[in-house]
Amino acid sequence: FNVTLTTISIIPETGDSCVATSTEQVWVGNGGGGDCMADFIYAMDSTPNGSYFVQFTDQSIGNPAYWVWELGDGSVSFEQNPVHTYDENGTYLVCLTITSDSANNCFDTYCEEIVIGTGGGSGNCENWFWYDTYDNITFEFYGESFPMSADNYFWDFGDGNTEVGQQATHTYNSSQGGLYLVTLTTVSFDPATGDECVAYSMEEVWVGNGGNDCENWFWYDTWDFVTFEFFGESYPYAADSYTWDFGDGNTAYGQEVDHTYDPNAGDMFMVTLTTFSYDPATGDSCFAYSEQEIWVGGQGYDCENWFWYESYGDFNYNFFGESFPMPADEYLWDFGDGTFASGQQVTHTFDPTLGDEFLVCLTTYSYDPIGDSCFAETCQEIFLSGQMGQELFGTVLVENAPVDFALVGLFGIDNTGAYIFDFTMTDEGTGAYFFEDVPDGDYYIWASLLPMSEYYFQYFPTYFGDALFWFDAELVTLGQPANPYDINLIPVESYAAGPGNITGTISFDNGKGPGDNVNVVLMDEEENALTYLLSNEEGLFEFGDIAYGTYKLKVEMPGVNSEIATVVIDENNQTINVEFVVKGSSAYLSISDLNMLTLNVSDIYPNPVTNLANIDINMAENTNVQIHVFNQVGQEVYNMESSLIQGNHKxxxxxxxxxxxxxxxxxxxxxxxxxxxxxxxxK
Known part of the structure; x- marks a missing residue:
């Protein structure tokens, strides 16, 4: 329809009048003339420099002839299926406008928000999730949040449906197989600080028989390490499109392509191949990508380096470098103050008149006998005048081999009396972990496998000193013993199966709610650890299919002294329930056997104490008692044993x-x- 607007303006002071007319076409129904509708899908992945590339795929109907993509960051593309790189995290509104030829006279616009990286997330928190499926139609999703459990879990399944909860089940429409981008948004609230933290994570989910079962790879030839011939392949069937990103701002299309690099632009480039495949027999589509480092000038090979340091005095530092997967032939140091050094271990004194913050960089060169070379660089900030602590590092191992994915925790008290805790994740594949800026003090180091590990729940969370319980762990006085602090995870034992079940709950006292993600250890009658579980978000846990016998359980949390629950499973008591209450640095049973033997137990007096502490106990029957005293980091500082008869005792x-x-x-x-x-x- 042609819509016409006519306006009449009159100026009272002069009596003049003005008439204006404008006309526009308005399309009713599908948004444009003819039979067309704009639509698109997309898939993304991160790049080594922290940016994200997104492959947009046109899904419009009506055979459009022209495409205009507004990509939300000010960029515009006129390709049908563009690949775009986003350099900053955030939420972007992407709009596709299609137009047919003049015969059809059809146009339409479709817009969708996409979340890049952490999107609108705020605060220092993360989340991740995984899923199970047996038919590629119904999926069970499981979410996790770090460093604290989230208060809210929001799922967007990518097909217009959403759900709330840490665990969610969703069934996709089996007639609409293909790729969906599932997004988990978590919100965590810390009541102690009033801070709120929002995090996002995304995964592609393939529905139908297409599944996540296609892949691509590529190889290349070069004679001068400047011009490269690239060859791409796709499995299980040939791809419909091959898109190359050469890492220097140039792209190309096709299964075989050539590219010449500018040697002055750099010596290492990340080359990415993106393929899109469509199976007309099933209607499934599959998107895959692969990437390789290309070294221009003959510096091929894949290597890394890292370094740590120790300070003595305010301005003097010892630096130690390492290279992986093979030792470097050269270690070159740039101290950020205009001075340089070479060698795997070097000493440097900073001049405080030049500033109190310096960027130190280590560059390593490794030469492989077959002719390849490898170049790597890492940098760290150094703060003078005591503003920076030391580094603490090591490797987490299973059966003397590095773990794949593990979380490492550091707990203790520094020399000022402040409580310190920190977490980090191991480097994937090497099992290495690092803590920076650690102040002098006494610490426990703890490691636990993450859900994405292939060894998950096959090894106990373990402390440095290869100890299962924190009070058996080796306490580290920073630098004594010296780095590295390697942790060998203790394997979970097998035990006889049977009809028994031990269920339980963990709660925090003073109205702090259920104890979720708390480690509960199951032991035999001699207190040999058998296995462990983590309580769920409601503080519940259950050990199932247990043979008849006597078992013991305890809560294992760093710095928390736990009572031990003893249970007997037999034909008359096949299910036993245990309740733990965590209060401060102690975990109590809700009903203690010792409490049943005591008529009254006083508090410590006087409190505060200066020389001699007293406690009164009224015993209901004869028993032996042991007394242990712990400081606030859990070190035992005093113990005694006493035989008490029925009656009052001081x-x-x-x-x-x-x-x-x-x-x-x-x-x-x-x-x-x-x-x-x-x-x-x-005192």
Missing amino acids: LQFPVSDLVSGFYTIRISGQNGGTIMKKFIIT
Whole structure:
């Protein structure tokens, strides 16, 4: 329809009038003349420099002849299926406008928001997820959040449907197989600080028989390491399109392509091949990509380097370099202050008059006997005048081999009395971990496999010193022992199966809610660890299919002293329930056997204590008790044993040799029950 607007303007002061007319065509129905509708899908992946490339694929109907893509960051493309690189995280509104030839006279526009990287996420948190499927139609999704459990999990399944919850199940329309981009958004709230943290993660899900079962690869020939011939392949069937990104801002299309690099533009480029395949027999489509490093000038090979350092005084540093997968032939150091050095281990003194912050870079060159060479560079910031601590590092191992994916935690107290905790992930494939800026102090180091590890739940979370429980772990006084701090994960044992079940709950006292992601260890009667579980978001756990016998359970959290629950499973008691309550640095059973043997237990007095601590106990029957005193990092600083008969008792223990601070006393009965009390020592 032709819509016409006519306007009449009158100026009262002069009596003049003005008439204007304008006309536009308006298309009713599908948004344009003819029979067409704009639509597109997309898939993305990250690049080594932190940017993201997105492959947009036109899915419009109506045989359009022209395409205009507004990519949300100010860029425009006129290709049918463009590939675009986004350099910054964020949410972008992408619009595709299609137009047919003049005979059809059809146009339409379709817009969709895409999330790049962490998108609108805020705060220092992450999330990830994985899924199971048995028919490539119904999927079970499982979400995780780090460093704390999220309060809300929001799922977008990419087909217009959403769901809320840490675990979600979704069934796709089997007649519309293909690729969907699933997005998990988590929101975490820290009541202690009032901070809120939002994180995003995305994965492609293939529905139908097409599945995630296509791939591509490529190889190349070169005679001068400047001009390269690239050859692409796709499996299980030939791709419909081959898109090359040569890493220097140039692209090409086709299964075989040539490209000449500018040697002055750099010596290493990441080449990416993106293929799109369509199976007309099933209607499934498949998108795949692969990438390789190309070294211009003959510096081929894939290597890495890293370094750490130790400081003595405010301005003097020892630097130590490493190279992977083979030792470097040359180590070149740039200290960021205009001075340089060479060697795997070097010493440098900074001049504080030049500043208190320097960027130190290590460049390594490795030469392989077959003729390839490798160049790598890493940099770290160095802060002077005591603003920066030391580095702490090591490797997490399973059966003396590096793990694939693990989380490493650092817990302790620095020399000022401040409680320190930090987390990092191991480097994929090498099992290596690093902590920077660690202040002097005493620490425990702990490692646990992540859900994406092929060994998940086959090895216990383990402390440095190859200990299963924190109180058996080796306490590290920073630098004593010296780096590296390697952790060998302890394997989970097998145990006899049967009809028994041990269920339980973990909760935090003072209204802090359920204890989720808490490690619960199952032991035999002699307290040999058999296996472990992590409580779910409701604080629930369950050990199933257990043979008749006597078992023990305890909560394992760094710095938390846990009571031990003893359960007996037999034909009359096939299901046992255990309840733990975590309060401060202690984990209590909701009903303690020792409590049933005591009529009354007083608090420590006087409190605060200076020389001698007292506690009164009224025993209901005779028993032996052990007393252990722990400081606030969990070190045992005092212990004694006493045989108590029925009646009133006053127990005393000296504290004059202990430093000021917070302490926990644990009184354990011969039956395994435990009572804990808190007190303060002042001088």
